[in-house]
Amino acid sequence: MAISNSIQPILHPVRIRDLRPTQLTVGIREVHRKREQWRQRPRDEAGGFLGAHMIPAVIGPDGKPWIVDHHHLVLALHLESVEEVMISVVAKLNHLPRKRFVAFMDAHNWLHPYDGDGKRRDWHELPRRIDKLIDDxxxxxxxxxxxxxxxxxxxxxxxxxxxxxxxxxxxxxxxxxxxxxxxxxxxxxxxxxxxxxxxxxxxxxxxxx
Incomplete structure (x- = not known):
């Protein structure tokens, strides 16, 4: 997906393992393509690449960042042993109870809880880590x-x-x-x-x- 909201960069890295996905699936061919793009970049441009590809996220309950775009890129970087990325905050909703938070995210089309068969699942089934996304x-x-x-x-x-x-x-x-x-x-x-x-x-x- 793409985010049209104005965003506020957080100028410090966030661990990939702390990012919460907002979808269940990715296209694994897309992930492989992005892994190859990462490998082909000049070695001394890793920092510039990550700085130019900040990950939009919503800050949810307990201060957890829920990413709302670039799942394929984040998974590719994780598989390439990258530990941290830069995020840009789309919204800060950490004050909301979890139930209200999920309802807000769903109403703004910031959740896509559909499985590999295209069937909608409960938000509880969303993976807690980027490496738990499944292939569609x-x-x-x-x-x-x-x-x-x-x-x-x-x-x-x-x-x-x-x-x-x-x-x-x-x-x-x-x-x-x-x-x-x-x-x-x-x-x-x-x-x-x-x-x-x-x-x-x-x-x-x-x-x-």
Whole structure:
């Protein structure tokens, strides 16, 4: 997702293990891509990279930072043995009781408690650590479709997950897992149809299926 709110940087690092995810899944291909990008950066630019990629977060009960974007990047950095990142505060809600906090987060579309089958779960099932996120191959597919020009990047929260659910109803999971290139070709064609016109960033042509 993308956050349009003005944010206030916290100018000190936060341990990745202390960050609370606000979603259940990631696309593991997206994570691998970001791991490779991290490895390819010049060694002396690690600090600059992290400073330029601050992680938006909401401060919740007990002062815990709940990240509301860049889950793929944070998981990639964790898997690359990075221990700390910089965060930017979207909102400070540590004064709210947990139940009110979760309701506020949900109302602002800052939670995405959907599992690898696209089914909504209770917020209690959200992982407590970034390394507990599970893979949703449809999220990986949606990310590849966007990079291939199938739809535009937009600030709509969780737009890639909306596209993932669109493909989930039309492309078999087995095809994604065994023949990703074929699945991508099919998804690119589907993304141009009028059936996808309601989705954020749609770049098709009205009336063409």
């Amino acid at each position: 191959p449809y999220r990986s597919l949606a990310g590849e479709v966007r990079r291939a020009g199938g739809y535009a990047k937009v600030p709509t929260p969780y737009s890639e997950f909306l596209w993932a659910d669109f493909f989930r109803d039309r492309i078999k999971r087995k095809l994604i897992e065994t023949h990703f290139t074929k699945a991508l070709d099919r998804a690119l064609r589907l993304a141009q149809t009028s059936a996808a016109a309601h989705l954020p960033g749609w770049a098709g042509v009205d009336g063409e299926d």
